[in-house]
Amino acid sequence: MEKRILIVEDEISIAELEKDYLELSGFSVDLEEDGTRGLERALHTDYNLIILDIMLPGTDGFEICKRVREVKNTPILMVTAKKEDIDKIRGLGLGADDYITKPFSPSELVARVKAHLNRYERLTGSEKAANDVIEIRGLKIDKTARRVWVDGTEKQFTTKEFDLLCFLAEHPNRVFTKEELFREIWDMDSIGDIATVTVHIKKIREKIEYNTAKPQYIETIWGVGYRFKV
Ligand code: CA
Numbered sequence: 001m002e003k004r005i006l007i008v009e010d011e012i013s014i015a016e017l018e019k020d021y022l023e024l025s026g027f028s029v030d031l032e033e034d035g036t037r038g039l040e041r042a043l044h045t046d047y048n049l050i051i052l053d054i055m056l057p058g059t060d061g062f063e064i065c066k067r068v069r070e071v072k073n074t075p076i077l078m079v080t081a082k083k084e085d086i087d088k089i090r091g092l093g094l095g096a097d098d099y100i101t102k103p104f105s106p107s108e109l110v111a112r113v114k115a116h117l118n119r120y121e122r123l124t125g126s127e128k129a130a131n132d133v134i135e136i137r138g139l140k141i142d143k144t145a146r147r148v149w150v151d152g153t154e155k156q157f158t159t160k161e162f163d164l165l166c167f168l169a170e171h172p173n174r175v176f177t178k179e180e181l182f183r184e185i186w187d188m189d190s191i192g193d194i195a196t197v198t199v200h201i202k203k204i205r206e207k208i209e210y211n212t213a214k215p216q217y218i219e220t221i222w223g224v225g226y227r228f229k230v
Contacts, residue, residue, distance in 0.1 A: 002028045003048040003117060008038030008064065009079065010056050014102070018051065021106035022113065035059035042068045049075045049117055051109075052096075054085050062094060069095035073124075075116040079104075134169050136230055139208055139217060141169055148208070155207040160185060164197070165204050168218060172230035175221050201226060 005022055009015035010033045019029045030045070032038035036058030042050055050068065054061035065076055078089055078099040089099050097116055100109060132144040138151040146162055148155050157165065163185045168176070176184075178194035186196065205212045219227045 004028045006047045007051045008032045009053040039064045051077045053079045065094040168228035172228045175227045177225040
């Protein structure tokens with residue numbers, strides 16, 4: 001999808017130059033000359049990145065940066081003509097991701113924009129992966145998509161098989177009795193009994209274990225129950 005960038009800049013020649021170069025690089029660009037209107041746009045529209053001048057009519061760039069950062073993680077690139085501003089950007093802890101000093105070459109601006117977009121995507125992408133995917137040796141469980149792979153090959157699971165596998169994998173090295181697992185995965189009123197757990201464990205093992213006689217993931221603790229080994 002096309003990336004959207006907001007430029008808040010009151011010097012029209014500079015703003016137009018930035019816009020042209022960014023559009024040539026494939027970005028969709030909105031331009032705002034007034035600080036207060038720029039802030040409104042930044043708050044109410046989803047942009048992939050915001051380029052902020054500091055001295056602006058209406059609300060200044062410092063204030064815009066601060067207000068946007070209170071509610072959004074959008075990368076912000078501050079543009080300044082004054083060296084004192086750089087100290088202020090750093091010192092105030094406004095949450096700006098970077099700054100660039102005037103005069104700058106448009107190609108430098110484009111390079112910075114691309115670098116920040118990539119960085120932001122990497123950060124948000126890796127957070128997602130850490131939250132939703134369990135990986136243990138050759139076994140990969142995507143909790144969000146409810147999909148399971150064994151050594152890269154996807155295996156089909158029923159709802160209860162998936163819930164049971166997921167529960168055990170989320171509590172590694174802990175022994176659960178069949179009763180505990182039954183209560184956890186099946187609600188109390190379910191028809192069935194602890195034999196249901198045994199049947200489901202057997203089916204899961206057939207899908208994830210290389211040798212069901214010597215399971216490397218779900219271990220039977222005789223007389224007690226099961227344990228997911230890590
Ligand atoms: Ca200005």
